[in-house]
Amino acid sequence: MAIPVIDFSKLNGDERSKTVAQIANCCEDWGFFQLINHGIPEDLLERVKKVASECYKFEREPGFKNSKPVNLLKELVEKKSDESLVESVDWEDVFLLSDENHDEWPSKTPSFKETMKEYRAELKKLAIKVMEVMDENLGLPKGYIKKAFNGGKEEEENSAFFGTKVSHYPPCPHPDKVNGLRAHTDAGGVILLFQDDVVNGLQILKDGVWINVQPVQNAIVINTGDQIEVLSNGKYKSVWHRVLALPEGNRRSIASFYNPSFKATIEPAKELVQTEKKLQVDQNLAKYPKFLFGDYMSVYAEQKFLPKEPRFQAVKAV
Numbered sequence: 001m002a003i004p005v006i007d008f009s010k011l012n013g014d015e016r017s018k019t020v021a022q023i024a025n026c027c028e029d030w031g032f033f034q035l036i037n038h039g040i041p042e043d044l045l046e047r048v049k050k051v052a053s054e055c056y057k058f059e060r061e062p063g064f065k066n067s068k069p070v071n072l073l074k075e076l077v078e079k080k081s082d083e084s085l086v087e088s089v090d091w092e093d094v095f096l097l098s099d100e101n102h103d104e105w106p107s108k109t110p111s112f113k114e115t116m117k118e119y120r121a122e123l124k125k126l127a128i129k130v131m132e133v134m135d136e137n138l139g140l141p142k143g144y145i146k147k148a149f150n151g152g153k154e155e156e157e158n159s160a161f162f163g164t165k166v167s168h169y170p171p172c173p174h175p176d177k178v179n180g181l182r183a184h185t186d187a188g189g190v191i192l193l194f195q196d197d198v199v200n201g202l203q204i205l206k207d208g209v210w211i212n213v214q215p216v217q218n219a220i221v222i223n224t225g226d227q228i229e230v231l232s233n234g235k236y237k238s239v240w241h242r243v244l245a246l247p248e249g250n251r252r253s254i255a256s257f258y259n260p261s262f263k264a265t266i267e268p269a270k271e272l273v274q275t276e277k278k279l280q281v282d283q284n285l286a287k288y289p290k291f292l293f294g295d296y297m298s299v300y301a302e303q304k305f306l307p308k309e310p311r312f313q314a315v316k317a318v
């Protein structure tokens with residue numbers, strides 16, 4: 001089984017309605033899909049690959065060699081530990097890029113900062129387009145999701161958080177004893193992943209079976225996080241996924257996410273709750289509480305690798 005691949009350029013032609021419907025199906029049945037012909041220039045993607053791997057080689061690899069996962073795995077294999085699995089860490093090198101932390105972006109790799117700035121601007125535009133298709137499919141006014149993530153007020157646009165996680169999953173000498181990234185659902189809104197062209201590793205849980213997110217050259221993998229699940233009142237479920245540690249290859253993965261502002265109030269869209277209400281008059285059919293995204297993130301920080309349902313119960317309702 002393979003993750004559906006959608007030609008995003010068809011959104012602008014004769015096949016618009018078919019494409020919109022395909023995306024609806026992906027959001028409802030898969031929670032993950034891949035976009036090709038998404039409008040991000042190929043030459044930019046090539047430059048991103050280049051600076052990301054150079055950055056890893058020059059600025060990150062030396063640190064990874066002496067990192068916690070490497071040391072814990074070594075201890076476990078040398079039997080200084082009773083465990084059979086390293087469960088507290090992931091076999092990955094990762095750092096975050098945001099508009100707020102420009103000073104901390106890697107600065108030694110030529111063109112890294114400029115290229116990633118250009119890439120993030122393009123990805124943010126794509127995130128907004130994807131959210132608009134979701135608005136349409138959910139029967140919400142155009143811009144609904146974006147506005148909700150920006151705290152509900154047009155003038156506060158840009159308070160949503162747009163982050164980019166640059167990850168590498170280096171080859172692992174004992175892939176059966178550690179995860180690349182432990183299974184989880186994503187906390188936020190819409191995630192846009194530029195994964196390796198060749199090296200596998202990312203899997204999603206589909207109908208109880210782990211399946212690979214097959215590498216497709218220069219595609220952008222889209223998935224929806226817990227906040228889209230809440231806003232859609234459960235129509236678009238956030239899906240479990242994980243990354244395997246593998247013996248060969250150094251997998252690159254650059255995940256950008258359009259998340260609500262910490263101050264944004266998130267709740268099931270009234271439009272969706274009310275449509276259902278018409279059918280069963282007496283029930284309050286909001287399946288999720290109303291909460292501040294910042295409060296959700298406090299819960300998530302403690303419970304990322306656990307089932308999501310208790311998170312919705314634990315978050316302080318407003």
Ligand code: OGA
Binds near residue numbers: 243
């Ligand atoms: C994540 C994630 C997948 C990957 O960062 O939440 O699932 O391929 N990443 O790095």
Ligand code: NI
Binds near residue numbers: 184185186241
């Ligand atoms: Ni994830």
